[in-house]
Amino acid sequence: MDGQPRYLWVADLLRRPILDGELEPGSRLPSRSRLARTYGVSEQVSRHALRLLVSEGLVEARPGSGYYVRTVPQIHRFSRTDRSSGAGVDPLQRADLGTRTETVCGIVARRLELRDGVRVFRTSCLGMADDMPVALHTAWEPAALTQGTLRTPADAEAGTSVLQRLGAAGVAIDRVVEEVGVRPLREPESSLLKLAPGLPVLVVERTHYQGRRPVETSDLVGSIDHCRLLYRLSLARSPKREGR
Template sequence: MTAGQPRYVELAEALRRPIVDGELPAGTRLPSRAQLAVRHRVSEQVSRNALRLLAAEGLVESRSGSGYFVRSRPSVHTVARTDRDTGPVSPLPEECVGVATLRASTLEARRLRLREGDLVYQTRCIGRSEGTPILAHTSWEPAVFTHGSHHAPSQAQPQRNPIDRLARVGVIIDQVRENVSVRPAREPEATVLRIAPGQLVIAVERTHYSGQRAVETSDLVAATDRCTLAYRLSLTGQIPAQRPTHE
């Protein structure tokens, strides 16, 4: 036990370990507060706080009149964040739910370095695992590149990689930048992902560049308990020459 650590935290750790290790499968009923108090020589207040902590972590759930039970944990899907050379890592099929032509808002204009009001294509997709939405993906690109062609988002296959699609109209993407954060879900995102507003989500802001020009930008929002990001990037630059050693 760490010096100064509350007793309920110590008890929660003792209960957490077999749950995380799989020794206590989903549906297992935990000992009551009174039983835990006797077994671990603590007060019922301590055991109550320990169980509440595990419930807040999503490991157990309280059932009225029955006690606490180990929660079933959703399967975690690996979402690939790769470069073009290394290929996908366990790709998650995305369902396109809409392509629209819009006037760029202040945010989109800033990210794409456009004038506010310029035309952009917005594409919205949802990724599902076992039928459950686990990520929402929204992208924007200047309409000027593919307007009137068969390579606009509304004409091309929705799942087509923007690198390949834009290359067909002579826009060569040679750089990708991403910002990753964890933040509370906003109401529209929470509705799509079927989670409570304010629940933490993974947020990835990704922008494709052709030279110094931003040609596509997107937001990916994923449930933290259902997704993990996998980065696998190739190093294509030259290896620096080693310094000579002196015998």
């Protein structure tokens, strides 16, 4: 055990067959008392080992039944590599929550470089997989850009990207800045995603620019069990030197 705490040693003995696939999803793990007898440790040690595996997302505890190998969730990858990337919740099924106008303030106002109180369009949708919400997308853009036209977010046809819609309104987007992080889930996000408040979630803050002016900003909030970001980076080749 190399001096490591005994619960880490027991957890490692259980973790390996789970990650190697020897223990399939749904397999029941030995009880705390059986683990204690098998490995010559106390039940407190075996309890800590099982709780560690639960915190790692490898095991789930079923009250009154025991501990089971957790089913591997289906992973959904969001492409961030082309001109249509960041289009809401693609590739998930989209469930629109609607567009409304509101006055902006605080963080969103700073991201759009607007004064507090300026009106914006706010558009939200859920990303669904097998009728289960796994991602929430919320976008804000200054209402002055498209108000009074047929290019507002509420008028956009299904499948129309932000670049296409604002481009048709004469707003040419030429730069995108994206910041990725993890934070605790907040209300009302937790109600929409049917997850407990405070759980860690993936957050992508994305802002579209026309020159130096931000013209749209959005948050993609996704379950860390189901959502991944897929980046493909094109690297410029160095010019060949003469004589080689």
